[in-house]
Amino acid sequence: MTLVVEGLGISSLVRDVSFTVGKNERVGLIGESGSGKSLTALSIMGLLPDELGATGSVKLNGRELLGAPERELSRLRGNEMSMVFQEPMTALNPSMRVGRQVAEPMSIHGTRRDHKQAAVELLESVGLPSETARAYPHQLSGGQRQRVVLAMALANDPALLICDEPTTALDVTVQALVLELILSGTQWRETSLLFISHDLAVVASVCERVLVMLDGEIVEAGDTLDVLTAPKHEYTQRLLELSV
Amino acid sequence: MQTRTRRNTSVIVGAVLVGLVVLAALVSFFWTPHDPVKVNAAVRLLGPTGDHVFGTDKFGRDVASQIMVGARTTLYVGVVAVGIAAVIGTPLGILAGMSNRWLGEFVMRVNDLVLAFPALLLAIMFGAVYGASTLTAMVAIGIATVPSFARIARSGTLQVMSTEYVLAARSSGRSRPNIALRHVLPNISGLLIVQASVSFAIAVLAEAALSFLGFGTRPPTPSWGRMLQESQELLTVQPRLALVPGIAIALAVLGFNLLGDGLRDRFDPRLAVRK
Numbered sequence: 001m002t003l004v005v006e007g008l009g010i011s012s013l014v015r016d017v018s019f020t021v022g023k024n025e026r027v028g029l030i031g032e033s034g035s036g037k038s039l040t041a042l043s044i045m046g047l048l049p050d051e052l053g054a055t056g057s058v059k060l061n062g063r064e065l066l067g068a069p070e071r072e073l074s075r076l077r078g079n080e081m082s083m084v085f086q087e088p089m090t091a092l093n094p095s096m097r098v099g100r101q102v103a104e105p106m107s108i109h110g111t112r113r114d115h116k117q118a119a120v121e122l123l124e125s126v127g128l129p130s131e132t133a134r135a136y137p138h139q140l141s142g143g144q145r146q147r148v149v150l151a152m153a154l155a156n157d158p159a160l161l162i163c164d165e166p167t168t169a170l171d172v173t174v175q176a177l178v179l180e181l182i183l184s185g186t187q188w189r190e191t192s193l194l195f196i197s198h199d200l201a202v203v204a205s206v207c208e209r210v211l212v213m214l215d216g217e218i219v220e221a222g223d224t225l226d227v228l229t230a231p232k233h234e235y236t237q238r239l240l241e242l243s244v
Numbered sequence: 245m246q247t248r249t250r251r252n253t254s255v256i257v258g259a260v261l262v263g264l265v266v267l268a269a270l271v272s273f274f275w276t277p278h279d280p281v282k283v284n285a286a287v288r289l290l291g292p293t294g295d296h297v298f299g300t301d302k303f304g305r306d307v308a309s310q311i312m313v314g315a316r317t318t319l320y321v322g323v324v325a326v327g328i329a330a331v332i333g334t335p336l337g338i339l340a341g342m343s344n345r346w347l348g349e350f351v352m353r354v355n356d357l358v359l360a361f362p363a364l365l366l367a368i369m370f371g372a373v374y375g376a377s378t379l380t381a382m383v384a385i386g387i388a389t390v391p392s393f394a395r396i397a398r399s400g401t402l403q404v405m406s407t408e409y410v411l412a413a414r415s416s417g418r419s420r421p422n423i424a425l426r427h428v429l430p431n432i433s434g435l436l437i438v439q440a441s442v443s444f445a446i447a448v449l450a451e452a453a454l455s456f457l458g459f460g461t462r463p464p465t466p467s468w469g470r471m472l473q474e475s476q477e478l479l480t481v482q483p484r485l486a487l488v489p490g491i492a493i494a495l496a497v498l499g500f501n502l503l504g505d506g507l508r509d510r511f512d513p514r515l516a517v518r519k
Contacts, residue, residue: 045415050344071419078416091408095430105416152416 001080001159001192003044007056008066010039010048014216017056021160026186026193028207028224030200030239036216037196041162044194045083046073060160078105082153084182086165088145092137098148099123099133105155122151126181143174147181154185161186162194167202179206200243204228212236255506261499265492269315278306280313281464298488301471302478307485310466311492317467318448318496321382325447326440328386329393334436336390337397338424342405352398355391363388363450371459378451378467381460385450389443396439400432434508441504445497452493468493 003021008014014036021027029037043054046065058065060080065073082105085091092101102122103115112118120130126147137145146166153161163182167175183206186193197203203210203224210227212220212235220233231237272280277295283303292299298307340351367384374380404410404427413423454460455469463470468489475485 047411047414074417074419076417077414078418083412083415085408085412087408091412093409093413093427093431095433096426104413104418108417108422149412152412155416 001061002059003160003192003194004059005040005044005057006059008040008043008058009055010036010043010052010216012216013052014039014043014054017213017216017218019211019218019221021192021194024187024190024192025209026195026207028203028210029194029196029213030198030203030210031213032198035213037213038164040213041083041164041194041196044160044162045077045081046070047077047083075109078153078158079109079111079156080158081160081162082156082158083162083164084146084149084153084166086168088142088149088169091149092145094137096136097133098135098137098140101137102133102148102152102155105152109156111156118155119151122155123148125154126151126185127177141174143170143178146170146174146178150178150181150185154189154191157189158191160192160194162196164196165198166195168197168199175202182206200228200239212239252506254502255509258499258502258504258506261495262503265315265319265496265499268312269319272309272312272316276306276309276312278309280305280309280466282306292484299482299484301474301485307471307488310471311468311488314466314468314471314489314492315496317378317461317465318451318493321378321385321451322444322447322500324382325385325389325450326443328383329389329443330436330440332387333390333393334397334429337394337399338401338428338432340394341398341401342420342424342428348398351394355394358387359391359395361388363446364453367450367454368457368459371454376454376459376462378461378465381451381454382447385447385454388450389447392443393436393439396435397432400435401428404428404431438504438508441500441507444504445500448493448496448500452489 001023005020006018008017017040019027029040031037039048039052042048044058044065046068048054054066056066060076065076092098099116099119102119106112106115106118116133120133123132124130128144128147132140132144132148140148150166166182167178170178179202182193185191193206195203195206207224209222210224211218212227212233214235220227220231220236227236228240231240283305288300288302298311300306336351336355340348363385366388367381370380370384410423410427413427418426451460451467452469452472455467456473458473460469461467471489472486475482475489479486
């Protein structure tokens with residue numbers, strides 16, 4: 001799997017963004033809020049709001065995603081690529097049992113026969129007891145919900161997983177656990193990871209490469225170690241100073 | 245804790261009142277104290293007695309029996325009118341909330357057009373064109389109630405569509421019609437239930453008003469609204485004849501309002517956990 005983004009622009013909010021994510025690679029996208037990280041992620045998924053149009057090119061395994069028909073994108077979403085959102089409190093349907101929600105991606109794409117059993121196994125793989133399947137989202141804590149969301153996103157062994165600030169809403173101890181689960185979940189599936197965060201420490205612990213985004217543009221890119229030890233752009237330097 | 249008790253009380257009181265109306269209507273199919281439409285000059289304008297619990301009207305008909313049979317009309321009108329409104333209004337509202345701006349705006353402006361038209365005027369027009377009957381009253385009230393369902397459904401849909409779980413559902417590849425059924429509808433059902441109960445109460449009132457004006461249920465079928473109308477010339481002599489159907493209408497309307505209010509809190513899974 002490779003994701004190639006070339007010259008991506010989203011009205012005036014994101015300008016000329018290019019990067020690639022290779023097979024089994026973990027790439028971080030850092031920047032302050034409003035810098036266009038989430039829009040970039042949404043445009044890859046084809047989930048931009050109607051009033052925002054994207055230009056440029058986003059290719060997954062050579063297939064162009066920008067401007068692809070909705071039906072084709074629906075087939076890819078949750079199957080080839082999936083996404084974990086920031087806010088675990090609102091990322092689950094409050095009126096549907098957790099097990100059914102985890103089973104959804106599998107039933108939509110018809111990937112597994114026994115959805116119920118598969119959902120329970122997925123929940124167990126993120127460290128949640130099998131009874132969780134019968135719970136409603138409001139009965140779970142934030143960390144538990146985020147693990148459910150992760151289980152959902154990984155249900156069909158996607159080639160690409162996008163995490164948009166997956167640990168920002170969680171407290172530090174839970175953060176470490178969820179990060180660990182994201183790492184282990186993607187590693188054995190050979191899933192590539194695009195990890196969006198404003199937290200340098202989190203990105204450093206997860207990603208091999210980082211992209212630094214400022215005001216809709218990528219201002220620095222490189223291996224995590226290089227960027228964090230010898231930042232070239234002054235914005236990256238400032239970020240580092242602030243996070244120490 | 246206190247608010248929870250109050251909510252429970254309102255469900256119970258509402259359910260009892262609605263239950264009474266339903267019970268009266270059901271029992272009236274098999275048994276009424278007297279024939280509700282039998283005219284008997286010998287027993288005109290009797291006060292409440294053991295035989296006639298609520299007395300008799302100017303034609304000697306038993307008021308209690310008429311109230312029981314009238315409950316059928318009331319429920320019938322409410323169910324059909326709210327049914328029409330919900331079946332048409334809800335999909336329209338969801339469509340308007342989920343589709344692009346132009347289609348959504350168009351649906352809502354047409355909706356405003358219907359909303360701007362007074363419900364009673366519409367019903368009177370329907371009555372004048374198609375003849376006054378319970379059916380035309382129901383259909384007219386139903387059509388006039390469509391906009392309120394469409395608006396509630398749309399605002400609820402917009403709210404649900406902006407949540408991350410819809411984004412998550414889309415990112416797992418759900419199609420839009422599927423999202424409407426599985427994510428939007430269940431999460432706006434609370435709103436719709438409240439709207440249904442309020443609309444039910446309004447429909448009951450509207451039917452009474454129409455029958456009072458002679459555009460609703462035709463004689464001799466008993467209807468609470470027409471009982472009120474027939475009682476008005478005797479208001480000074482026999483206020484009981486106006487009070488009985490009046491109280492029946494008030495209690496039924498109150499019952500549906502209380503029940504809807506309480507049900508909303510019951511159906512909301514987020515409130516259910518905070519015991």
